[in-house]
Amino acid sequence: MKHLAALLATLTIVLLCPKTSWAQDFGDGSFDTMGSGLTSNDSIARGLKKSTWGRDTSQVEHFVPTEYKQWRIDERLGTMLPEVYNDTLPHLFQNFNNTDGYLGEYNILGNLGSPRMARNFLDRELTDNLMFIQPFDYFHTTPGNLLFTNTKSPLTNLQYHKCGTKENGQDRLRAYFATNINKRTGLGFKADYLYARGYYNSQANSQFGGTLFGYYQGDHYGIHAMASWEHMKMAENGGIESDTYITNPESFPRSYNSTDIPTVLSSLWNRNDHQTIYLTHHYNLGKYHDIEVPDSLKPVMPTDGELLMRIQNDSLRTVIMADTLRCDSTLDSLRIQWQNEQMPPREFIPITSIVHTFHFRRLMHVNYSRSNLPENYFSHDPYIRSSYGNYEDETTAISAKNTVAVQLREGFNKWAKAGISLYAAHEYNRFKLPSLQTTDDVNNYDYWNEHHISAGGEISKTQGRTLHYNAGAEIYVVGPMAGDLDIHGGGDLNFRLFKDTVRFEANAFFKNLRAPFYFDHFQSQTVWWDNELDREQHVRVEGKLTLERTNTTLRFGMENISNYQYLGMHLTPNLDANGNITSYAHDISVMQQSGSIQVLSASLRQKIHWGIFHWDNEIIWQHTTNSDVLPLPTLSIYTNPYIAFHIAKVLRVELGVDMRYFTSYYAPDYSPFVGMYATQDPTQPRVKIGNWPILNGYANFAIKRVRGYINVTHFNAGSGNAFWAPHYPIDPLSIHFGISWNFYD
Structure with missing residues (x-):
């Protein structure tokens, strides 16, 4: 209160x-x-x-301009992408800090800052060589999701989000600053601090990230650069000991608060330290083009008196004005001089660009324990040290990639309807894993070094209003990834239909990919594997139809996956003297499904409003042909009825109740020893989650440069299948609030 x-x-x-x-x-x-x-x-x-x-x-009240524009860039070649989303809008601000996403579309472990996985398969990223950072995409800054800003006044945004008490509270503080040195040059930084103790035992998360960025946009030369550092520490509790504490609390002789419910683990942590350095710059070859100016906007010839005032010597000016012939001759010369000074406005038309991009990443992932873990929790003996107590396993991945490209720019003449890019890239990867020679006192490591060379090209059309498209291909020709192929394409068509504006988008790709390094090799105290996996193939076709007037968006997609690679859990029953199962021993490994799996998906997003009443809805339908290997919920629903109005014409208010719901399914389990989600063991009894509505009531407000919210989450908490992931319950009823303030001076 x-x-x-x-x-x-x-x-x-x-x-x-x-x-x-x-x-x-x-x-x-x-x-x-x-x-x-x-x-x-x-x-x-x-x-x-x-x-x-x-x-x-x-x-005196000074005028402070508040206009600014923002954009993102393409990571490969640094192409500027227009940014249409503005996160200063008050709508849905109450969901901005949710780890489960704006629309509750992610599985999480319950606490703010926990790892997450998208339930909608089409929204999932493919696993890469630095896979341990991917479940933290809501916090992790990349060159592709960083907002660059051009602003007329220094821009600062401060945010604070809060919930709970000193014992179970969640806090997040964010800051963003951007300023311009001149019209072409800008720089800034962002900082993000998160600390969440959690409503259940041993699930505290602590995260801090900082990013510096800058850019210069000249006619011939342009550059974007960023450097970021991120630290993430997560306590792992392995889930609660029994789901009955949530599904049927009446079966216990007394009631339990969330902090009273025992968890499986209490002294295990994961830590990620991630650094990024990114630079993309280009040099443009082109020509200047005179801009035609209407006569009404052209400068007017100065009067004779104004022309004569250009003569700085007062005595000379007086002499000239006294001699009519000399004055007329001087005025003729001054008129010619003035006309020569009136250079027509010009714009630079780039024809060819030479591009260089450098992208460096370093990730250190640490899994460690400070006391003995539960007896019989593992189905094997320790791989490295003598016991599972008081160990620390570290793996480090380094990636350094240089890309050079030549671009023929779109629109430099009337025949150049599209731009063409050709590029080549070299990538160096280095991996470090604990060695079998490691002892309780001395750490030893094994190292892998990889060099990859790839080549590719793109063609794209981004100008104009009606049709845009892009297509490209990249193939790896040298290194362990030689033979990897990525072919992709997409486009959008915009047209009028009756009184509505229709936008149709289509995307497709084919990928033939080697397994990520950590899917082939992983070594630690608790997990160990060496694989030789077949290449994985993905074929996807996706379309989206948007009707602006009716606020309707239809999305549909199909993907075929061959030789699907995934993480899978393995459980071995622990039996008592009478042969009864008392617990399960755990293991995890990389698995591969031979043959093909198909995924079909369709979604509808519809916004309805009448006066002050609004109703936002999204429904997603999915079907997988192998739910044991690739489980997906059949339906996911988000609905948000609310009213929006103004008080005293200055305070905008939104009052509403939103709901998240997905049908029950065998959702992926979570492994605290690699910090990743993995499918449940189909040979043992599995757990379904879902079929439980999550109701939140909220109030948003916005006045001038201030936004805020109060959000009562999960107010329908009670006995039921209220889980975000198997054995990881949804937080009980809690009150969240947050505030965001923009400064322009």
């Missing part, structure tokens, strides 16, 4: 405070120039400077 009172007090102060410079209320600027008997406009007309003598300048 203290936090709620503080938030309401802040809102009251904002409503009642007088107009200031940040409120964008400005005076008319009509002040008299003291002692001259003239207005400021008269003074300017005579070339006199405005004087502030005798004025109280503290009463």
Whole structure:
């Protein structure tokens, strides 16, 4: 309640405070120039400077421009991509800090900052060589998701999100700053700190990230650069000991709070330290083109008197003005000089670009324990040290990639309807894993070094309003990945239909990929495998239809996967003297499904509004031909009825209740020893989650540059199948609040 009172007090102060410079209320600027008997406009007309003598300048309200534009870039070649999403909007701000996503579309472990996995298969990223960072994509900054900003005034955004108490609270503080040195050059930074203790035992998360970025956009030369550092530490509890604490709490002789429920593990942690350095720059070869200006906008020839004022010598000017013939001759020369000075506006048309991109990443993943883990929790003996107690396993992955490209730019003449790019890349990878020679006192490591060379090309059309498209291919020709092939293409068509604007998008790709390094090799105290996996093939076709007037979006897709690679759990029953199962011993490995798996998906997103009443909906249908290997929920639903209105014409308010729901399915389990999700063991009894609505009630507000929310989450908590992942329950009812403030000075 203290936090709620503080938030309401802040809102009251904002409503009642007088107009200031940040409120964008400005005076008319009509002040008299003291002692001259003239207005400021008269003074300017005579070339006199405005004087502030005798004025109280503290009463002047200065104009602070707040316009800015943002964009993202393509990681491979640094192409600027237009950014249409603006996260300063108040709508759905109450979901901004949710690890489970804006629409509850991810499986998580319950706590803020936990690893997550998309339930919609078409939204999942393919596993890469630095796979341990992928479940943290909501926190992890990449060159592709970083927002670059061009702003007329220094822009600062501060956010604070809070929930819970000192014992179970969740806190997140975010800061974003951007400024421009000039119209072409900008720089900034972002910082993100998260600490969540968690409503269940041994699930605390601590994360910190910082990013510096900058850019320059010249006619000939341009550059974008960023450097980021991220630290993520997660306590692992292995889930609760019995799901009955959640599904049927009445079966126990007493009631249990979330912190009273025992968990499987209590002294195990995972840690990720990740650094990124990225630079992309290009040099443009091209020509300047004169811009045709309408006569109404062309500069007007100065008067004779104004032309003669160009003569700096007063005596000479007086002599010339006294001689009519000399004056006429001088004026003719001054007119010619003025005309020569009037250069028409020009724009630079790039024809060819030479591009270089450098992308460096380093990830250190650590799994460690500070005391003995439960007896018989593993189905094998320790791989490296003498016991499972007090160990620390570290693996490091380094990737350094250089890409050079030559581009023939789109639109440099009327025949160049598309742009063409040809590129080649070299990638160096280095991996470090614990060795069998490691002892309890001395750490030893095995190393792998890889060099890869690839070549590719792209063709794209981005200009115009009706049709856009892109297509490309990349093949690896040298190194362990030689033979990998990626062919992709997409486009969109925009047209009018009756009184509506229709946008149809289509995308497709074919990928023939070697397994990620950690799918082939992994060595640690608890997990060990060496595989020779066949290449995995993906064929996907996807389309999306958007009707702007009716706020309707239809999305459909199909994917065929051959030789599907995945992580799978293995459980071995532990039996008592009577042959009864008391617990299960755990293991995890990489598995491969021979043959093909098909995934079909269709979704509808519909927004409805009438007056102050609004209703946002999304429904996703999925079908998989092998639910044991690739489990997916048949239906996922998000619905959000709310009312939106203004108070005193300045305070925008949204009041609503949103719901997340997905049908029950054998969702992937979570392995605390690799920090990744894995399919449940089909040879042992499995657990279904889902078929439980998650209801949140919220209030959003926005006034001038301030946004805020109060969100009561999971207010329908009770006995039921309330789990985000197998054995990881949804947090009980809790109150969240947050605030975001923009500054432009």
